[in-house]
Structure formats: structure tokens, C-alpha cells
Amino acid sequence: MSFQxxxxxxxxxxxxxxxxxxxxxxxxxxxxxxxxxIGGFLFGYDTGVIxxxxxxxxxxxxxxxxxxxxVVSSTVFAAxxxxxxxxxLNYKYGRRIAILLASFVFTVGSLLLFVAWSYPxxxxxxxxxxxGIGIASLTTPVYIAEVAVPEMRGQLVTIxxxxxxxxxxxxxxxxxxxxxxxxxxxxxxxxxxxAIPSFTMFVGFLNLPESPRWLASKGHVEQATKIxxxxxxxxxxxxxxxxxxxxxxxxxPQQNASSSSSPKPDYGSSDGSDNSTPIASSxxxxxxxxxxxxxxxxxxxxxxxxxxxxxxGLMVVQQCAGINTVMYYAASIYEMSGFEELAAVWLSGFxxxxxxxxxxxxxxxxxxxxxxxxxxxxxxFVTLSLVGLASSFYFARISSGNxxxxxxxxxxxxxxxxxxxxxxxxxxxxxHGCGYCNGACVRGNITGPFTPDVCPTSKGKHHWEYDTCSNxxxxxxxxxxxxxxxxxxxxxxxxxxxxxxxxxxLKFRSLAVSFSTATNWLGNLVVSATFLSLSSPSALTAYGAxxxxxxxAFFGFCWLYFALPETxxxxxxxxxxxxxxxxxDDYDSIHLxxxxxxxxxxxxxxxxxxx
Numbered sequence: 001m002s003f004q005x006x007x008x009x010x011x012x013x014x015x016x017x018x019x020x021x022x023x024x025x026x027x028x029x030x031x032x033x034x035x036x037x038i039g040g041f042l043f044g045y046d047t048g049v050i051x052x053x054x055x056x057x058x059x060x061x062x063x064x065x066x067x068x069x070x071v072v073s074s075t076v077f078a079a080x081x082x083x084x085x086x087x088x089l090n091y092k093y094g095r096r097i098a099i100l101l102a103s104f105v106f107t108v109g110s111l112l113l114f115v116a117w118s119y120p121x122x123x124x125x126x127x128x129x130x131x132g133i134g135i136a137s138l139t140t141p142v143y144i145a146e147v148a149v150p151e152m153r154g155q156l157v158t159i160x161x162x163x164x165x166x167x168x169x170x171x172x173x174x175x176x177x178x179x180x181x182x183x184x185x186x187x188x189x190x191x192x193x194x195a196i197p198s199f200t201m202f203v204g205f206l207n208l209p210e211s212p213r214w215l216a217s218k219g220h221v222e223q224a225t226k227i228x229x230x231x232x233x234x235x236x237x238x239x240x241x242x243x244x245x246x247x248x249x250x251x252x253p254q255q256n257a258s259s260s261s262s263p264k265p266d267y268g269s270s271d272g273s274d275n276s277t278p279i280a281s282s283x284x285x286x287x288x289x290x291x292x293x294x295x296x297x298x299x300x301x302x303x304x305x306x307x308x309x310x311x312x313g314l315m316v317v318q319q320c321a322g323i324n325t326v327m328y329y330a331a332s333i334y335e336m337s338g339f340e341e342l343a344a345v346w347l348s349g350f351x352x353x354x355x356x357x358x359x360x361x362x363x364x365x366x367x368x369x370x371x372x373x374x375x376x377x378x379x380x381f382v383t384l385s386l387v388g389l390a391s392s393f394y395f396a397r398i399s400s401g402n403x404x405x406x407x408x409x410x411x412x413x414x415x416x417x418x419x420x421x422x423x424x425x426x427x428x429x430x431x432h433g434c435g436y437c438n439g440a441c442v443r444g445n446i447t448g449p450f451t452p453d454v455c456p457t458s459k460g461k462h463h464w465e466y467d468t469c470s471n472x473x474x475x476x477x478x479x480x481x482x483x484x485x486x487x488x489x490x491x492x493x494x495x496x497x498x499x500x501x502x503x504x505x506l507k508f509r510s511l512a513v514s515f516s517t518a519t520n521w522l523g524n525l526v527v528s529a530t531f532l533s534l535s536s537p538s539a540l541t542a543y544g545a546x547x548x549x550x551x552x553a554f555f556g557f558c559w560l561y562f563a564l565p566e567t568x569x570x571x572x573x574x575x576x577x578x579x580x581x582x583x584x585d586d587y588d589s590i591h592l593x594x595x596x597x598x599x600x601x602x603x604x605x606x607x608x609x610x611x
Contacts, residue, residue, distance in 0.1 A: 018233075018234070021233055021234075022233050025149070025231060025232065026152075028230075028231060029147075029148060029149060029156060029231070030156075032144070032147055032148075032208060033144055033148070033159055033160070034159075035204040035205060035208060036099065036140045036143055036160065036201075037140065037159050037160045037162075037163040038103075038163070038197050038200060038201040038204075039099060039102060039103070039136035039137075039160070039201060040136075040140060040159075040160040040163035040164040040167065041163040041164070041166065041167040041170075041197060042103075042133070042136065042167065042194055042197060042198055042201075043133050043136055043137050043163075043164050043167065044163065044164035044165055044166065044167025044168040044169075044170075045167035045168070045170060045171045045194055045197075046075065046106075046110075046129050046132075046133055046167075046171075046194055048167060048168035048169075048170075048171035048172060049171035049174065049190050049191060049194075050071065050072055050075070050126075051175065051348075053190045054071070054072070055179070056179055056183060056184075056186060056187040057071065057122070060187060061118070061119050061122065063119065070123060071123060071126055073525065073529065074123050074126045074130060075126045075127070075129055075130035075133065076130065076521060076525045076528070077130065077525060078126075078127045078128075078129075078130025078131050078133075078134065079130040079131070079133040079134035079137065079521050080518055080521035080522055080525060081131075082130065082132075082133075082134030082135050083134035083138050083514055083517040083518040083520075084514055084515075084518045085514075086098065086134055086135040086138050086139065086514050086517070087138065087510045087511040087512075087514025087515065088294075088510070088511070088514070089101070090138070090139055090214075090510035090513075090514070091294070091510040091511060094210050094211065094214050094215075094218075095139055095142060095143040095146065095210065095211045095214055096143070096205060096208065096209070096210045096211070098139040099135075099136065099139050099140060099143060099205050100202060100205050100206070101135060102132045102133075102135040102136040102139065103132070103136075103198045103199070103201040103202035103205065104198075104202055105128060105129075105135070106129065106133075106136070106194060106195070106201075107199050107202065109125050109126075109128030109129035109194075110125075110129065110191065110198060111192065112125040112128060113125035113126070113129070113188075113192055114188050114189070114191060114192025114195070115188075115192075116188075116191075125191070129194075132198070134517070134521065137517055137520075137521075138513050138514050138516075138517035140160050141160055141497045141500065141501040141513070142211075142501050142509060142510065142513050143211055144156050144157050144159075144160060144501070145157050145498075145502055145572065146212070146213045146214070146509075146572070147209070147211055147212070147231060149231075149232065149233070149237075150570065150571050150572075151367060152367065153367075153502070154366035154367045154371060154567075155363050155364075155366055155367050157494070157497065157498040157501050157502075158359065158362050158363045158494040158495075160494075160497065161359055161493055161498075162356065162360055162363060162494070165352070165355045165356045165359055165493065166356050168327060168352055169349070169352045169353055169356055171190075172348070172349035172352060173349060174189075174193065175190055176346070176349060178190050209227045209230075210223075212224035212225075212227045212228050212231075212242075212245070213245055213509075215227070216242070216245045216246060217245075217506050217507065221242075221246070224245070225238070225242055228241055241571065244571055244572075244574075245506065245573065247573065248505060248506050248507075248572075248573045248576060294508075294511055295511065297508075298511055298512060301505075301508065302581065303505065303576065303579040303580045303581075304504060304505055304512060304579070306579045307504050307505075307512065307579045308504070308512050308515060308516070310499075310503065310563055310564065311499065311500040311512065311513075312515060312516050312519040313559070313560075313563070314375075314496040314499060314500065314516075314564075315516050315517075315519040315520040315523060316523055317379070317492070317553070317556035317559075317560070318492050318496045318523070319520060319523030319524050319526075319527050320523060320549065320552040321379075321488070321549050321552050322386065322527065322531075322545075322546070322552075323488055323492070324524050324527060324528050325527055325528060325531040325549070326481065326484065327352070327355075330344075330347070330348030330351065330352070330481070333348075333477075333481070334347045334477075334478070339474060347478065351478070352485070354481075354482045354483075354485035354486040354489070355485040355486065355488060355489040356489065357486055357489065358485065358486040358488060358489020358490040358493060359489040359490070359493045359494050361489070361490050362374055362489065362490050362493070362495070363494075365490070366494070366495070366568075367568060367569070370566045370567075370568035371495050371498060371499055371564075371566060371567055372560075372564050372565065372566040372567075372568075374490060374491035374495055375491045375492065375496075375499075375560055376491070376557060376560060376564075377487075377490065377491055378488060378490050378492045378493075378495070379491065379492060379553050379554075379556055379557040379560065380557055381483070381487035381490075382484060382492060382553045383550050383553040383554045383557060384483075385480050385481075385483045385484035385487060385488075386480075386484060386547070386549050386550035386553060387547070387550045388480035389477060389480040389481065389484060389546045390543040390544070390545075390546035390547040390550060391543070392473045392476040392477040392480060393473075393477065393541070393542040393543035393546065395473050395476075396426065396469075396471045396472075396473040396477070397424055397427070397543070398424060398426075399471075399472060399473065400424045400425040400426040400429075400469040400470065400471065401424060401425035401436060401439070401465075401469060401470070402423070402424060403422050403423055403424060403425070403428060403436070403441050404439035405441070405442075406440070406441040407434075407441070407442045407443055409431075409433070409434070409443060410422060410433075410434035410441040410442060411441070413427070413430065413431050414538040415537055415538060416538065416539050416540065417540060417541065417544050418537075420537075422434075422441050424469075425441075425465060425469035425470075427441075428441035428469075429465060429466065429467055429468055429469050430537045433445070435448075435449060435464055435466035435467075436464075436465045436466075436469060437449060437454060437455030437463065437464045437465065438454065438455055440454050440455075442454050444466060445466065446466050446467070448464050449464060496520075499564075500512075500513055500516045500517075501513065502572060502575050503567065503575055503576075503578075504576075505576050506572070506576075531545065534548070565578045
């Protein structure tokens with residue numbers, strides 16, 4: 001089915017039975033979601049591919065450590081910046097145009113990386129990709145949420161997040177295969193292959209509809225009506241949804257509705273008054289399309305401000321619970337656990353499947369158990385997993401072998417939460433140029449100690465340990481890593497994106513989602529840039545860093561238990577009402593039943609009245 005921008009084109013499906021229409025709508029919902037979720041796949045692929053591509057890139061361009069950091073962080077920073085202006089792009093030009101632009105940018109950036117001939121061109125390509133990632137990461141969840149039928153919305157938005165994690169896993173597998181068989185040129189294909197799905201998304205969205213909510217907010221009510229009649233199972237559903245959309249738009253343009261060629265009633269009030277929460281006439285209204293006045297108006301609107309605090313807070317908890325630390329540095333974490341480099345690389349790739357499985361589980365549960373239940377359950381198990389991971393590193397240290405003798409250079413290191421005295425093999429292995437053997441911490445290198453008689457290998461009784469120590473708790477770390485990724489995926493992986501796509505009023509949805517997405521990227525940048533420093537012995541150590549993430553998850557659980565309403569099964573306009581003041585004059589402009597209101601608060605009906 002093709003949607004063009006011709007206002008007079010009829011898209012009705014006459015002669016369909018109810019069953020045929022139901023099947024067509026379900027199929028079309030899935031197709032729209034698939035095309036939009038390619039953006040999620042690219043988001044995951046382009047943020048994950050650089051992990052495996054970095055080694056061949058370092059060889060090809062002779063990159064210094066600081067240049068490697070720029071290659072990695074340039075994409076995250078560009079995504080942060082573009083997610084800020086992406087809200088304005090969505091507001092002015094629509095969700096469809098924003099996704100088309102993002103897919104075009106993806107394609108250009110991927111092709112540039114494929115042919116990159118120097119370090120500056122490599123960084124430029126990564127920045128261009130970051131721009132596309134930032135726009136797509138805020139737009140695709142909003143587009144899916146606004147087009148989806150309410151009973152499928154949570155499931156369909158969650159598929160977008162599933163594609164992000166699948167993209168990360170797929171990138172890891174591509175990296176491994178190409179680096180093994182094409183060590184010299186494989187990095188070009190690793191980075192350039194993203195052009196194929198991004199071009200597919202561009203072509204697909206040329207024939208997909210604009211969000212009917214965005215169209216209605218811009219006065220194109222006739223076109224919005226036609227699209228709703230095509231993507232809803234009954235005319236009555238389309239009528240009701242259009243009425244709710246127009247009720248939620250301050251100063252809704254009713255003249256377009258009344259002039260529609262479709263046989264639909266005029267949903268506006270006769271005097272053109274607004275039945276939703278109007279933004280009071282102010283000097284800001286005269287220039288309401290400018291960025292700063294829109295931001296000030298959004299922050300002055302109490303329901304949106306309340307929703308924005310919740311949405312941005314969810315993103316902070318998601319990032320500061322350490323997920324991208326685990327995704328970016330999984331191989332390093334496994335090396336800290338005592339695994340060899342090759343084993344650590346493959347473990348990091350395959351354990352990423354745990355998050356894919358978790359998000360796949362959430363797709364099944366999101367519209368059954370609800371968003372609130374999944375978030376709280378996920379955070380509870382994430383806290384336990386992080387405590388277990390921190391404990392495994394702590395016990396790995398104290399069981400790694402006692403130190404009976406040390407050379408002066410290997411006897412001490414700067415420390416924050418411990419005394420810094422070399423007491424165990426773990427402490428010794430973290431001092432550059434020192435290694436452990438037979439109860440001694442002495443100077444040496446990867447081949448052995450500088451004083452051979454310290455480690456008499458001829459008897460086969462002792463072995464030299466450098467950079468890492470034997471760790472009987474290594475498998476325990478793997479178990480808690482897998483549990484962490486799975487339980488994170490069940491709730492905190494997808495639900496912050498799903499909830500942020502639902503909770504904002506239409507007038508400010510693009511701008512608010514851009515702010516919450518920028519918060520996510522900023523948290524991503526800060527956490528991923530500080531993990532190696534935080535986990536060093538001179539700072540918090542590995543177990544201290546994971547303990548910090550566990551405390552964030554725990555406090556997030558406590559806060560969200562009281563702050564997060566349930567949005568399962570509610571229309572976007574009904575969700576908007578959850579953030580209004582019950583004592584305001586416009587509270588009942590969108591009606592919720594008593595049962596729906598209690599359900600939204602996550603409470604059983606019997607709680608009413610203290611029963």
C-alpha cells in the first residue's frame with residue numbers, strides 16, 4: 001500500500017469484511033513497525049560494530065589511544081547533539097521526514113566509512129552516523145507509538161528496542177567473521193554494511209504514511225482522517241481516536257475537519273474552544289515555533305513538566321545502572337574476571353544474546369503484565385545481579401593468592417576505597433610491570449619475572465601470572481553478567497523508550513522526547529567514558545564500580561515505585577490525563593473510568609477508600 005502526500009487521494013478499503021480488515025490492519029502494523037525498527041537495528045549495529053572494528057582500524061590507521069577514544073566517542077557526542085535538534089525537526093517537518101533524513105544520513109555515513117582513506121575522514125564518517133543515530137533514536141519510538149493501535153502499542157515499540165540489541169549482537173558476529181577471514185580490509189565491510197538496511201528503510205518510508213497525530217496537530221485533519229481509517233480496525237475506532245486527538249490539541253483547526261471529503265463529523269466544538277489543557281495565551285505564543293519559546297512553554301506546562309521529569313529520570317536510571325558499560329566493555333570485564341583475551345571476546349559477543357532474550361520476553365509481557373510491573377521487576381533483579389557481580393570481583397580478589405614477599409616497586413599503588421598495599425595476586429597484577437608467582441609480587445613482563453629464581457617453573461609447580469590472576473569465581477561473574485543482561489532487557493532495556501513515547505502531550509511530544517533522548521545519550525557518554533577510570537584500583541575498583549551501579553538501580557526502584565503510573569491499554573490522550581492535576585478544571589476533558597484510573601496508579605480497585 002502506498003501513501004503519498006496527495007490530500008485528495010482516497011485510501012479507503014471498500015468491500016472488506018470485518019475479519020479481512022482486522023487481518024490487514026495487524027499485518028500493516030507489523031510492516032510499519034518492521035520498517036521503523038530498522039532504525040533501531042542501525043542504532044544497535046553502528047554503536048556496537050566499533051568494538052570489534054577498532055583493532056583492525058588501529059592497525060590500518062596507526063591510531064593512538066586518544067585517537068581511538070575520539071573514533072568511539074564522536075558518534076555518541078554527535079547523537080547527543082542531533083537528538084536535541086531532532087525534536088524541532090520532528091515538530092516542524094513530521095516523523096516521516098525525520099526518519100527519511102535519518103536513513104539518508106545513515107547511508108551517507110556508512111558509505112563514507114567504507115571508503116575512508118584517512119583518520120579525519122574516519123572521524124567525519126562516525127560523526128555523520130551519530131547524527132543519524134540521534135534523530136532515529138528519538139523519532140522511531142514516537143512514530144510507532146503514534147501509529148500503533150493502543151492494544152499493540154507497547155509490544156510494537158518494544159520491538160524497536162529488541163532490534164537495537166539484536167543489532168549490537170549482529171555487529172559482534174560480523175566483526176568476528178570479517179576480522180578472521182579478511183584481517184586487512186574487513187573493517188571496511190564492518191562499517192559499510194550498514195548502508196544496506198539504511199537504504200532499505202529510506203525506500204520503505206517513501207511509501208509509508210505520516211503520523212496522523214502530527215498531521216492533525218498541523219491542521220491536516222482530512223489527511224489524518226484518511227490514514228486513521230486505513231490503520232484502524234473499525235470506523236468507530238478511527239472516529240473516537242480522531243476526536244481524542246483533536247480534543248488534546250489546543251486550538252485544534254476545525255475548519256479542515258469540517259471540509260473533509262470523508263463522511264466524518266466535525267469533532268471540534270462549535271465555538272472553536274479547546275477542551276484540553278490549553279497553554280495560556282502569552283507573549284510566547286506569538287513566536288511559538290521558535291526553539292527557546294517552545295522549551296519555555298513546555299517547562300511552564302505543569303503536566304508536561306511532570307512527565308518530562310519522569311521520562312528523563314527513567315533514562316538516567318537506565319544509563320547509570322551501567323548497561324552501556326557492560327555492552328561496550330564486556331570483553332574487558334571478562335578479562336578482569338581472569339579469562340584469556342580470545343575467550344573474553346567470544347563471551348562478550350554471546351552473552352549479548354541474554355539482553356536480546358530479555359527484550360524478546362518483554363515483547364510478550366508488555367501488554368499483558370504492563371510497563372510498571374516490568375520496570376520494577378527488572379530493576380529489582382538488576383540490583384541483585386549487580387550486587388552479585390560486585391561480590392564476584394571482591395571474592396576473586398581475596399581468593400587470588402596471598403602475597404608473602406614484594407619488591408618495593410610492586411608493594412603499593414594509589415587507592416581510594418582500600419589501603420593500596422599489595423596483599424593479593426589481584427593487587428599485584430594491576431600494577432604495571434609487576435607479576436605474581438609462588439607468593440611473591442616482583443617486577444617482570446609477559447614472558448616472566450626479571451628474577452628467574454623467584455618462579456622456578458622447572459618443577460611444574462608454580463606459574464607466572466601477569467596482567468590477570470587465576471580466578472575461581474570467573475564463572476560466577478559470567479552467571480551474574482548473563483542474569484544482569486537478561487533482567488535488564490525484560491524491563492529497563494525497552495520500557496524507558498516505550499514509556500517516553502507515550503507520556504507527553506501531542507503539542508510537546510517531539511520536543512520532550514528529544515530532551516529525554518538527549519538525556520539518554522548524555523548518560524551513555526558519561527558512564528561509558530568513566531567506567532575504566534572508576535573500575536581502576538586507584539578509584540573504586542571493579543567491585544566498587546558495580547556496587548555504585550547497584551545503588552543507582554536500587555534508588556531507581558524506590559523512586560519509580562512511587563512515581564511511575566501504569567499506561568497499559570490506555571490511549572495516548574488518556575495517558576496525558578495521568579499527569580494532570582485532578583483538581584484542575586480541564587481534568588475531565590478526557591475521561592478515565594475509576595477502574596482505569598486505579599489501574600494507572602498500579603493499585604487494585606479495593607485500595608480505593610482504604611479497603
